[in-house]
Amino acid sequence: MKEHAAQPHNEAPVQFSPESMAEIARVIGLYPEGKQKSAILRVLHIAQTELGWVSVGAMNRVAEILAIEPIEVYEVATFYTMFHLDPVGKFVLEVCRTGPCQLVGADDIISYIEEKLKIKVGQTSADGLFTLKTVECLGACGYGPMLMCKYNFYEQLTKEKVDELLEALPATLSA
């Protein structure tokens, strides 16, 4: 269960880009008429991909698009753990902490990232680039330790691979 209290500063109105709006229209079309609420998770993913996180303003906009009450969106966004309801770094590193990954060294990888970025789980690095989170099993158990960042899976992690990744990710920003 996820606990979250909405922050007042989150309410600024949000508009999505034309590309996001086109994609949202397409995915709503995947459900029968009148059942557009079914698209809500897909739409929240689209919103988060564009904005980096899901503010109350973004949820209000989603409610408007889906023609449902804002509370229906809050209820959903607070239930599912993938949605970041507070601002996060440019790259959210979500490291799996569950049994099978732990058996092959997930704890070491988590502490290594903490040391390297000088942050604890749940925090964002001083330069605003990285947020470190731990998550439960991501369905990659045979290839652990692993982490997910921007929907990409990075598997069979070693300290060297973490070093490389922490360099490669910021480089994608200027590319």
Add this chain to the structure above:
Amino acid sequence: MSRKLLLEHAQVPGIETFEVYRKHGGYASVEKALKKMSPDEVVEEVKKSGLRGRGGAGFPTGMKWSFLAKPEGVERHLVCNADESEPGTFKDRYLMEKLPHLLIEGMITSSYALGARRSYIYIRGEFMYVLRIVEKAIQEAYANGMLGKNIMGSGYDLDLAISPGGGAYICGEETALLESLEGKRGNPRMKPPFPAVKGLWGNPTVVNNVESIAAVVPIVNHGGEAYAQIGIERSTGTKLISASGNLVRPGVYEIELGLSVEEFIYGDDYCRGIANGKQLKACIPGGSSVPILPQHLVCNTAAGEKRLMTYESLSDGGFATGSMLGSGGFIVFDEDQCIVKNTWNFARFYAHESCGQCSPCREGTGWMEKVLYRLEHGQGTMEDISLLEEINKKIEGNTICPLGDAAAWPVAAAIRHFREEFEWHVTHPQEAQSKNYGLIQPRVEV
């Protein structure tokens, strides 16, 4: 080496495209079913195959299909469960990533059998890159007349789409999944009514695992009887096993049911033994929700027979000395692993994933996690061990969905088989922080 019915072409370059998949015999089951068989004949073949649900519970698929209510003028749905979030399980992801068209083919043939004209694949949100692969394949299938109106000139219409979750293990439970697919929080529904009567948007619905639906393809192609000849007893056909933990070669394997556990762990064609030359300490053979087995009960049953990878053999001995095939999430522990730590880790998982609707589950999972944390961190007492057993009894059977049981059973099993190790954490709190207990000795029952 096991025969491969599902993953036979997984390594063919380009097999994720319609063209290559079709060249390798893809969509033959759609052609056969839609042109030569009635829907009921397809259901009959699935019944004859003896296929049991691959999502965890092992319920016979053909029987489940025959329970689907068919009121006049009401739409029906097939929903594929691709939530795959039971720790230790990662086979569906592999199948969808490598062979998206196999799943789509299975969805078409199965939807035809059920009379569904609008079907969905519900995939966990973290598998967004897999969603994109499958969605592209769905678009190809539409472009090639395998989806949409009048498929292959048969007069049968089907719309298929894929829909993501948002990070919640509970959405693998079929009624939570349906809630989620309707755009709501993933709170499991009270049953009855069962989805077969009132499912997606209140319509009769069948929910099946990815692998179950894919297995319908070889069943229709070769016939249910031929499929039933593979395997032993009521464990027919092949099964995808996700092997993880301290193995030389973890990964996804398609095995014929009936292979010995020993061959699977140590055989050259499979996992090739325990990593780093260590010894086996324990194994959870069917995903985190099933009981753990200590070393001496992994390759042999308590009765001294060879343990096989079948529903029956893995559960031989009941919960006292057996486990379950479950989802096929096969997790292996080497001699350096701490059972208390692992039990705490999984308890934390269930506490995190409880949807919070029923108090025995919500409170019980959180409480177990706290007690196990104490034990693991050298702050536990002997009473804590019996407390865990009591909490267990309070959860078991008292909840809306099986997550409560799934959280309780593994703790009970760990204490049953590894009590000495739990007690050692209480009597040696300092030592337990810096070293491991090691292997346990088989307990002699008197």
